[in-house]
Amino acid sequence: MDKEVTIYDIAKGIGVSPTTVSRALNNHPAVKEKTKKKIFQAAAEMGYQSNVFAANLRSKKTNNIGVIVPSLNSSFQASVLAGMEKIANESGYNLVISQSLESADKEIANTRSMFKSRVDGLIVSLASEAEHLDHFSPFHKKGIPVLFYDRITNSENSTGVTIDNIQAAQVATNHMIDQGCRRIVHVLGSTKISVYADRLKGYKYALIDRGFQYEDELVIVLSEINELAAEQVVDQIMQMKPLPDGVFVSNDACAASCMNHLKQRGIRIPEDMSIVGFNNEVISRLVEPKITTINYPGFEMGEVAMRNLINHLDEPETAILHNTNRITLRSELLIRESSLKKK
């Protein structure tokens, strides 16, 4: 690696004093504009890097925001991160990203690493295995804001950005009942994850409100809810007696894959079974029939989470996050062919 370029090198290069260079780089009014311009140009050409370490040592700010996601390999998380990056970039913050891969141990290790590298704030979507939140207490103790999104926690001293998952699932289930479904299967991920636990509640509430019985055997809980799990789901559905007439799947890729496997076994969609998904991923619009789903605004969720965190950092005296427990975004049911028994 080359020797570090210093203000002394710049000073020597253009024949001014190091003090002048230092002042110019800090935009001191005592230096003439023309000289400043010359110094900036030389600094850029010579590859000068201001001493960010020393500056951080003084300001105690890194301008880094840590983000811990369950998995980067997800189109929902991809859109959330795109929203976060947009806001962070506009505000001069960097995004430092790691994934827990659903492991509690990895989430704890990543949280420690973020703390050690002194992120200014932390945004987390919890791992399914996460069983306690002790690993965030060093942040709370130091007043470093921690914000949760999507997979949030109900603990007192945290802010969560989410949609109303109970209501969304209730709306979806009501729609299926309105379409004539009488025996609705619900396919979901681990109920240790807040979003799935809430959607299960919404499904239950809708059934009970409409005078149907809630049956455990109609609920299929998967360790990972994705394309690959669908075959096993359809095996289970095809053994139910009587056959269900609707399937509400908590994820579009899994819903689309279930639909394929059902069709392969001669089930007509929506005539024999209605299908409803969740998230409004591209895939829900391109399969046949198009899948009714809940629009889950990932990009907007990323924007809102990051905006709130940065507002809090930039104006700590208002400390908005301390008094905000929950930020709920709008979601909506998008009705398409896969659930329309009545046309």
Next chain:
Amino acid sequence: MDKEVTIYDIAKGIGVSPTTVSRALNNHPAVKEKTKKKIFQAAAEMGYQSNVFAANLRSKKTNNIGVIVPSLNSSFQASVLAGMEKIANESGYNLVISQSLESADKEIANTRSMFKSRVDGLIVSLASEAEHLDHFSPFHKKGIPVLFYDRITNSENSTGVTIDNIQAAQVATNHMIDQGCRRIVHVLGSTKISVYADRLKGYKYALIDRGFQYEDELVIVLSEINELAAEQVVDQIMQMKPLPDGVFVSNDACAASCMNHLKQRGIRIPEDMSIVGFNNEVISRLVEPKITTINYPGFEMGEVAMRNLINHLDEPETAILHNTNRITLRSELLIRESSLKKK
């Protein structure tokens, strides 16, 4: 924000000398294991952060790797980042991520910001608008490694991780010819982007090798190749006389959406037109008919790029990247129903 916890606070808290605390935290052999354990526990409970700024000031390393992507909101990029994070995390590096949103100006600004915040290395997939690479020269001057992936450059002093896009497109086009296609449309993104320029070459080479004429009017170049662009593509295809009998689309989401629009206009797939996509995204396997595509190993590409960068950082004396111009990963044609005219 609370007062910073110091080694003096820890020392006072458990009744040992600050020197002992400092030694214990640096794992000095002179401190008994039992005392070390006590000190580590107290440090964790009190929320002690080792002074990473001062440590960085000494080592001049941040352990941060910068990654600049055209857009985070892409399932291909999501799988690449998942692969990168896996390797970085295992090796004790953090991922600092930003997106250029295909803008040259934003790529330049993000590159500057990464340089200023002193990333140890940089991994870039170029923006479509990028017209020169001057913004990376401060990195080259300081010996900070810069590695490109997917959208790479042919410049002398850079390493690129990619697949053989020319060959992949040639294999796809040959397959379509073998299936009886005689008039094949190619849909692609801006040819300023290396991957699309190369695939266009592969398409051309296959036609010429097999004795067909290359026709400009069969090539549809989109500013953004995605689901939404498909309607316009199909409008254009339906006006071609005679109608083409094959469509090779350089992205699966766009291919799936084209297939939908073609079917809506009464075109049978693959009987009237064969469809071939690119990337092997989930969507290619869930639409009907399933889409023949090129398997583009995004996750593995992320792993390989990050592994090479970190090897270079950890063993600068071997300086492997200086002599490596191109790392080419395997890709393959996955034949499915959408292109099988002959069964």
